[in-house]
């Protein structure tokens with residue numbers, strides 16, 4: 001059975017189309033890991049152990065924990081940059097149509113904010129696919 005099929009029905013039904021605003025349905029973190037999750041828990045940790053239910057929605061427990069700490073706000077901000085928080089649903093499942101306009105806007109945002117993105121990855125000791133530099 002696929003990760004999608006194992007996800008709770010309410011979560012599967014709540015997922016918006018690719019490119020629409022993120023509604024914190026939690027599906028992406030239930031069926032896959034982001035690079036922060038892989039760094040923290042290793043590969044194969046699916047659903048991500050950091051996924052936390054908050055009412056009817058889900059949040060990233062790593063981000064929310066860091067946001068609560070006054071000495072870790074930089075890491076929290078960097079994590080949100082790495083995750084693309086607030087930029088829309090970048091998860092596609094079961095061959096759903098690609099929102100090309102969204103992908104283009106995402107690429108453009110990365111281009112316009114490359115220094116910030118690179119700094120965020122380096123703070124977390126992670127590498128962005130487009131980063132050719134040395135650590």
Ligand code: SF4
Nearest residue numbers: 022023025026028089
């Ligand atoms: S990015 Fe998409 S799949 Fe992930 S929580 Fe947001 S709406 Fe759900």
Ligand code: SF4
Nearest residue numbers: 029034037048051060
């Ligand atoms: S670390 Fe957070 S954002 Fe990444 S997969 Fe886990 S819950 Fe989702």
